[in-house]
Amino acid sequence: MSGRAVVLVVDANATTGAELVTDIRALLGGLADVELVKGADEAVGAADSIHAAGGLVPLALVDLDSEAHRGADVVVALHQHPQLTATRTVLMTSRVSLHDVDEALQLGAVNGMITRPWTELGLGSLLTAQLATYLVEYAPDRLDEFGELLDDEDLTAAQERMEQQRAAPALDATAAHPLLGEPMDDTEMTRRLIELLDRALGHPARLRVAPGTIMIEEGEDVGGIYVLIDGAVRLTSHTQAGNKVMHEESTGAIVGLLSLARHRRALLGCQAVSDVRAIPITLDQLARALTIEPELGGLLTRILISSLARRLRRSQELQLELDESLAALSEARAQLVASARFTALGEMAAGMAHELNNPTAALIRSVAHLTDDVDAVIDDPSVKATILRRLDAPAMPSSELRALRRQIADAVGDRVLADRLIGCGVNSTDEALALTNADDDELKRLEASTQLAETIRNISGVAERIQSLVASLRAYVRGDDGGGVVHPGVEVTTGIDDALRMVSHRLDEVEVRREYETVPPISARPGALQQVWSNLLINSLDAMHDEGLLSIRVRTTGDAVTVDITDSGPGIPPDVQSRVFEPRFTTKDGQVRFGLGLGLSISRQIVEEHGGTIGVDSRPGHTVFTVALPVEGVV
Amino acid sequence: MNELVILVVEDEPEVRAEVVRDLQGFAGTIRVEQADDVADARDAIDEVEQAGDRVGLIVADHRLPGGETGVDLLVSLKQGAGTGTIRTILLTGQAGHQDTIRAINDADLDHYFSKPWDPSELVAVAAGLLTDYVIGAGIDPLRYVRELDGSRLMAAFAQRGRPD
Numbered sequence: 001m002s003g004r005a006v007v008l009v010v011d012a013n014a015t016t017g018a019e020l021v022t023d024i025r026a027l028l029g030g031l032a033d034v035e036l037v038k039g040a041d042e043a044v045g046a047a048d049s050i051h052a053a054g055g056l057v058p059l060a061l062v063d064l065d066s067e068a069h070r071g072a073d074v075v076v077a078l079h080q081h082p083q084l085t086a087t088r089t090v091l092m093t094s095r096v097s098l099h100d101v102d103e104a105l106q107l108g109a110v111n112g113m114i115t116r117p118w119t120e121l122g123l124g125s126l127l128t129a130q131l132a133t134y135l136v137e138y139a140p141d142r143l144d145e146f147g148e149l150l151d152d153e154d155l156t157a158a159q160e161r162m163e164q165q166r167a168a169p170a171l172d173a174t175a176a177h178p179l180l181g182e183p184m185d186d187t188e189m190t191r192r193l194i195e196l197l198d199r200a201l202g203h204p205a206r207l208r209v210a211p212g213t214i215m216i217e218e219g220e221d222v223g224g225i226y227v228l229i230d231g232a233v234r235l236t237s238h239t240q241a242g243n244k245v246m247h248e249e250s251t252g253a254i255v256g257l258l259s260l261a262r263h264r265r266a267l268l269g270c271q272a273v274s275d276v277r278a279i280p281i282t283l284d285q286l287a288r289a290l291t292i293e294p295e296l297g298g299l300l301t302r303i304l305i306s307s308l309a310r311r312l313r314r315s316q317e318l319q320l321e322l323d324e325s326l327a328a329l330s331e332a333r334a335q336l337v338a339s340a341r342f343t344a345l346g347e348m349a350a351g352m353a354h355e356l357n358n359p360t361a362a363l364i365r366s367v368a369h370l371t372d373d374v375d376a377v378i379d380d381p382s383v384k385a386t387i388l389r390r391l392d393a394p395a396m397p398s399s400e401l402r403a404l405r406r407q408i409a410d411a412v413g414d415r416v417l418a419d420r421l422i423g424c425g426v427n428s429t430d431e432a433l434a435l436t437n438a439d440d441d442e443l444k445r446l447e448a449s450t451q452l453a454e455t456i457r458n459i460s461g462v463a464e465r466i467q468s469l470v471a472s473l474r475a476y477v478r479g480d481d482g483g484g485v486v487h488p489g490v491e492v493t494t495g496i497d498d499a500l501r502m503v504s505h506r507l508d509e510v511e512v513r514r515e516y517e518t519v520p521p522i523s524a525r526p527g528a529l530q531q532v533w534s535n536l537l538i539n540s541l542d543a544m545h546d547e548g549l550l551s552i553r554v555r556t557t558g559d560a561v562t563v564d565i566t567d568s569g570p571g572i573p574p575d576v577q578s579r580v581f582e583p584r585f586t587t588k589d590g591q592v593r594f595g596l597g598l599g600l601s602i603s604r605q606i607v608e609e610h611g612g613t614i615g616v617d618s619r620p621g622h623t624v625f626t627v628a629l630p631v632e633g634v635v
Numbered sequence: 636m637n638e639l640v641i642l643v644v645e646d647e648p649e650v651r652a653e654v655v656r657d658l659q660g661f662a663g664t665i666r667v668e669q670a671d672d673v674a675d676a677r678d679a680i681d682e683v684e685q686a687g688d689r690v691g692l693i694v695a696d697h698r699l700p701g702g703e704t705g706v707d708l709l710v711s712l713k714q715g716a717g718t719g720t721i722r723t724i725l726l727t728g729q730a731g732h733q734d735t736i737r738a739i740n741d742a743d744l745d746h747y748f749s750k751p752w753d754p755s756e757l758v759a760v761a762a763g764l765l766t767d768y769v770i771g772a773g774i775d776p777l778r779y780v781r782e783l784d785g786s787r788l789m790a791a792f793a794q795r796g797r798p799d
Contacts, residue, residue, distance in 0.1 A: 395648035398669040402679060406686075415638065419662055451656070458649040508698055 003055030005032040012068030040077035058134035064093035079109035088130040112205030133203035190253040200289035218269035224282040225256040231276030235268040250314035252307025353473040390453030425450035472498040489521040499533035509547035535599035543569030571620040638688040644695040673703035691768040697727035709742035722764035
C-alpha cells in the first residue's frame with residue numbers, strides 16, 4: 001500500500017498551466033496525479049500534504065517564461081525544501097538559452113528542460129525518463145506500477161541499477177582502475193559513460209538537434225560539455241582560408257572538454273551534421289558526477305585519451321598533407337619561375353630576331369649598293385684595280401702580314417714607308433719596289449682606296465655574320481611562335497649548325513668535330529627539333545665545363561636519320577643514366593635549369609612525338625646521346 | 636732600329652683592322668703590330684725583340700681561340716723576364732667578372748675597355764701608357780714628344796742625369 005504519486009506543474013499562468021496539466025494527464029493515463037500550483041509556496045504546501053498522506057512527488061515541471069516569478073528562484077526554493085529535494089525538476093521554456101538559470105544549474109537543481117511548444121512525443125519521453133530515474137533511485141519497489149509507461153530500455157537500465165545497488169559494494173578494491181582495465185571499444189566506453197552520468201546526475205535531459213545546428217560557437221564561453229549519444233558533429237575552426245573542418249570522423253564522444261584548458265573559451269566550433277542526440281552536462285554537474293561515481297573519472301580520462309589520440313592522428317595527417325602540399329608547391333613554383341623566365345626569354349629572342357632582321361637586310365643591301373657606287377664614281381684605273389683586288393682578297397693572317405712588312409722594309413730600307421706601302425695594298429716586294437718612286441699624293445690616294453675597299457669588305461663580312469646569327473635565332477624560336485607546324489623537308493644538319501651557332505660563345509675551348517653524311521630531309525617540326533639540338537648541346541657543354549671534345553655525327557640508319565652527340569665530360573654514373581630523361585631529374589644541385597633535367601625530358605618528349613628514340617650511353621670521358629628520327633616521322 | 640711597338644692581339648680580322656687603324660696615328664714613330672691569338676702574340680714579341688725593338692704596349696682581346704685568353708697572355712707577360720714592364724690594355728666584349736678581377740690583380744692591368752670602344756679615348760689612354768713606358772724604360776724621350784705626352788716627356792728629359 002502506498003500513497004499517491006503526484007506530478008507538480010508550477011505555472012503562474014492558469015491557461016498555459018492547464019494545457020500542460022491536461023497533456024501530462026493524458027500521457028500518464030492515470031498512473032500518477034497532476035497538480036497545478038502557481039508558485040514556490042503553493043508547491044511546497046502541496047508537497048507537504050502529499051507526503052503527509054504517504055504519497056511522493058517524483059517530478060516537478062517549472063515554467064520559466066512567467067513574469068510573476070523568476071523561474072530560477074522557484075527551482076532553488078523547491079530544491080531546498082526537504083520534501084522536494086529528490087524531486088526531478090524540469091524546466092519548461094520557449095527560450096533556448098540557459099544563461100539566466102545558471103544558479104539553479106550550479107546547485108544541480110535542474111534535471112532537464114523542455115521547450116515550448118512541446119510535442120507529445122517529446123513530453124512523453126521526458127516524463128518516462130525522469131519518472132524512471134526517480135523510481136529507480138527512491139522507489140524501486142513501485143517500478144512495476146509504472147511498468148506500462150516505461151519502455152523496455154528504461155526498465156532494463158533500472159533493473160541493472162538496482163542489481164548494482166543491491167549486490168555490489170560501492171568500491172571494489174580488487175577491480176582494476178578503469179583507466180587501466182580491459183580494453184574497451186569506443187562505443188562500449190561511451191555507453192558506460194552515459195550510464196554512469198545518468199546514475200550520478202539522475203538521468204540528465206537529452207538534447208536533440210537538427211543537422212546544421214551550431215552547438216558551440218568557436219571562442220565563446222562554454223558552460224559545459226556534450227556527450228554524444230548518436231549522430232555526427234564536425235569541429236570547425238575559423239581560418240584565413242575560411243571555415244576549416246578540423247575533425248569529423250575524429251571528433252569522439254565528448255565535445256567541449258578541451259575548452260576547460262582555455263578558460264572555458266571554446267577551442268573549436270561544433271556543428272551537427274546529422275540528427276544528433278547529446279547530453280549537455282554543465283561543469284558543476286560534471287564535478288558532482290565525478291565525486292559521486294569514482295569510476296567516472298577513469299572512464300572519462302580513457303575516453304578523452306582515446307579521443308585525443310584520434311584527433312592527434314588526424315592532426316598528424318593534416319600536417320603530413322600540409323608538408324606534401326608545401327613541397328609540391330615549392331617545386332611547382334620553381335618550375336613555374338624557370339619556365340616563365342624561359343618563355344619571357346624566348347619571346348624576347350623572337351622579338352629581337354624579327355627586329356634585327358630588317359636593319360640587317362638593309363645593311364647587306366646598302367653594302368652591295370655602296371660597292372656599285374664606288375665602282376661607278378672612281379675613274380682612275382689604278383685606284384679601281386686596287387679597290388677591286390682588295391674587295392675580294394681574304395684578310396691576311398697577322399703573322400704573314402708581319403713577315404711581309406719585314407721583307408718590304410728590308411727591300412725599301414724604310415720601316416715607315418713599308419707600312420705605307422702595305423697600306424696601299426702591296427702584296428710582294430716586287431710591287432713595293434715598283435711604287436718606291438711614287439710621290440706622296442699617289443701613295444695617299446692608294447692608301448685611301450685600299451682602306452675604302454677593306455672597310456667595305458669588313459662591313460660586308462660583319463653584316464653577313466649578323467644575318468646568319470639572326471637567321472639562327474629565327475630558326476631557333478620558330479617552334480615557339482609557329483605552334484609546332486610540321487614541315488616536310490627539314491634538314492637535320494642545318495638545324496644542328498644553327499643550334500651550334502647559338503652556343504658559339506661557349507665553344508672557344510671546345511674542339512667541335514662534325515661528321516655529316518648526306519642524309520635525306522625529314523618531316524618534322526623544325527622549331528621543336530631546334531629545342532632538342534640546343535638542349536643536348538647545352539647539356540654536353542655543361543657536362544664538359546665548356547672545354548674538351550664535342551663530336552657530332554649525322555648518318556642514315558635504315559628509314560631514320562641518326563644523330564650522335566658525344567662529349568668528353570666526366571660521364572653520367574650508371575645508376576643515374578636510366579633516369580636522366582625523367583622530368584625534373586637533374587644532376588646539378590637539384591636545381592631546375594634550362595637544358596638540364598627539364599631539358600632532357602622535354603627533348604625525349606619531342607623526339608617521341610616525332611616517332612623517334614633518344615638514348616644515352618656514358619662512361620667517363622665519353623658520353624653519347626643518340627637521337628634517331630624516322631624520315632617520315634610526323635605528317 | 637730600337638723602335639717602340641704597340642701589339643694588337645685580336646682574333647676577328649674586322650675588329651683587329653679597326654683597332655689598328657685607330658692607333659695608326661702613332662705610326663710615324665711607333666710601329667703597330669698585330670697578332671691573331673696568344674701563340675701568335677708570343678711569336679710577334681719574339682720577332683720584335685730579335686729586330687732589336689721593344690713592345691711598349693699590348694692591346695689584347697679577352698676571348699681568343701687556341702686555349703689561352705687575353706688575360707692568360709697578360710698574366711704570363713707580367714711574370715716573364717723582360718716583359719713585366721709592358722703596359723697593358725684589355726679590350727673585351729664579354730669578359731666574366733672573375734677574369735677582369737684576375738687581370739687587375741695578377742696581370743697588373745693598366746686599363747680596361749669594353750667593346751664598342753671610343754677611339755679617341757683609346758688613343759689618349761695608349762699615349763699616356765706609352766709615355767709611362769718610355770719614361771720608365773729610360774728611352775730617349777725627345778723622340779716621342781710629338782705623338783705622346785710632350786710635357787711629361789720634356790719634364791722627364793729635364794730630370795735626366797740629375798741625382799735623385
